[in-house]
Amino acid sequence: MATAELRKGDVKDLALADAGKRKIEWAEQQMPVLRQIRKRFAKEQPLKGLRISACLHVTSETANLMITLRDAGADAVLCASNPLSTQDEVAASLNRDFNIPTYAIKGEDNDTYYSHLQAALDHRPQFTMDDGCDLVTMLLTKRTDLVPNVIAGTEETTTGVIRLRAMAKDGTLKYPVIAVNDAMTKHFFDNRYGTGQSTLDGVIRATNFLLAGSKVVIAGYGWCGRGCAMRAKGLGADVIVTEIDPVKGIEAVMDGFRVLPMAEAAKEGDVFITVTGNKSVIRREHFEAMKSGAIVCNSGHFNVEIEIPALEQMAANKREVRPLVDEYVLRDGRKIYLLGEGRLVNLATAERHPAAVMDMSFANQALSAEYLRQHHKELKPQVYVVPEHLDREIAKLKLESMGHKLDVLTPEQEKYLASWNEGT
Numbered sequence: 001m002a003t004a005e006l007r008k009g010d011v012k013d014l015a016l017a018d019a020g021k022r023k024i025e026w027a028e029q030q031m032p033v034l035r036q037i038r039k040r041f042a043k044e045q046p047l048k049g050l051r052i053s054a055c056l057h058v059t060s061e062t063a064n065l066m067i068t069l070r071d072a073g074a075d076a077v078l079c080a081s082n083p084l085s086t087q088d089e090v091a092a093s094l095n096r097d098f099n100i101p102t103y104a105i106k107g108e109d110n111d112t113y114y115s116h117l118q119a120a121l122d123h124r125p126q127f128t129m130d131d132g133c134d135l136v137t138m139l140l141t142k143r144t145d146l147v148p149n150v151i152a153g154t155e156e157t158t159t160g161v162i163r164l165r166a167m168a169k170d171g172t173l174k175y176p177v178i179a180v181n182d183a184m185t186k187h188f189f190d191n192r193y194g195t196g197q198s199t200l201d202g203v204i205r206a207t208n209f210l211l212a213g214s215k216v217v218i219a220g221y222g223w224c225g226r227g228c229a230m231r232a233k234g235l236g237a238d239v240i241v242t243e244i245d246p247v248k249g250i251e252a253v254m255d256g257f258r259v260l261p262m263a264e265a266a267k268e269g270d271v272f273i274t275v276t277g278n279k280s281v282i283r284r285e286h287f288e289a290m291k292s293g294a295i296v297c298n299s300g301h302f303n304v305e306i307e308i309p310a311l312e313q314m315a316a317n318k319r320e321v322r323p324l325v326d327e328y329v330l331r332d333g334r335k336i337y338l339l340g341e342g343r344l345v346n347l348a349t350a351e352r353h354p355a356a357v358m359d360m361s362f363a364n365q366a367l368s369a370e371y372l373r374q375h376h377k378e379l380k381p382q383v384y385v386v387p388e389h390l391d392r393e394i395a396k397l398k399l400e401s402m403g404h405k406l407d408v409l410t411p412e413q414e415k416y417l418a419s420w421n422e423g424t
């Protein structure tokens, strides 16, 4: 691939752009908070001239964020943060209709994935917007020449934030980053309701499996795990949770779920969903215990939660029986089905989060970029949370857009809440 071509973006087929544009417009309708921010940004130009390299899932919702950044005056490019999550038609439209160079092809191999990250870095970013920290890792390890240009960045997901905190601790991180994931209006909603609904949607679209009456094992009862468990229960499944944290474990029990070690849950489950952010959560010994026909998938950030190499070794045969459904026939004849190659199933076989949820997550991205442009000089190379006033503003705008209204404190109530000697 020539660099000149890469600078203009690299997408599957520009002829898909019409369908992509319709998809982007559909998402826009359900993103009223981002729409309002975009309107203000277009007037005030808070990101004027700022070179942004974004590495995000290339979906119709992300397209709306990229357009917001562009309308704020930024000079932004986009690459995929996952080889399977790209909506090719959206990537095509971003290039053709919105003049936002986009480097992303659904199903790209590892070499192409990393060449796309390189292309996004060739843009010489002053600001990084990452999802999973792959772009920042490449920048800080392989493209150190570019580091002095960078004033700040944002990170979208739990796994990326964990990696950034480790970098900040050992001094590897060189500029301030806001952990968008940690905003209340992000993980309370995106991780729980977005991942919850879209993960189950991914399982259903891939398999058309009837969840009612089945046993669904959810590994990890964090924000995403709670959402998945809640939605699987709503569809009539008997949900089993696996956890390593006793507080999360007791929470799952009180929410009405059984909590078992994976070694025991493996014998019972019909469908397995990992959402831990950890590695090797489903391993050889678990595959050995599973029933024939078990469906296994992951909705955590990286494809390391399920030990796929072990499954490959155990299999006598493998074939794709439906799109992104691999059937592994083990030597004893049992069949295990792996969805989406163990990558984020809600992206691989569904459309990730609904736009209404991404509205809040990306409002956090946009407002954090504006905040960092104004305040980066006051900040250290650390991981910061989204300032609380921005978080609250986003919640308020979302509530208003949904037609709900809050009560307001009376002066007497304000005084009561602010004072320690009231109420006696």
Ligand SMILES: NC(=O)c1ccc[n+]([C@@H]2O[C@H](COP(=O)([O-])OP(=O)(O)OC[C@H]3O[C@@H](n4cnc5c(N)ncnc54)[C@H](O)[C@@H]3O)[C@@H](O)[C@H]2O)c1
Residues within 6 Å of the ligand: 157, 158, 159, 160, 187, 190, 191, 195, 219, 220, 221, 222, 223, 224, 225, 242, 243, 244, 245, 248, 275, 276, 277, 278, 281, 299, 300, 301, 302, 344, 345, 346, 352, 353
């Ligand atoms: N699919 C998506 O669209 C999407 C969206 C947001 C986040 N994520 C990713 O999902 C993962 C989880 O995110 P989260 O916000 O729920 O994190 P979280 O920290 O709230 O929850 C993770 C949970 O997994 C548990 N855990 C860790 N190791 C375990 C093990 N071996 N067995 C069982 N439980 C274990 C932890 O105790 C914790 O309760 C991350 O990788 C994150 O990046 C995915």
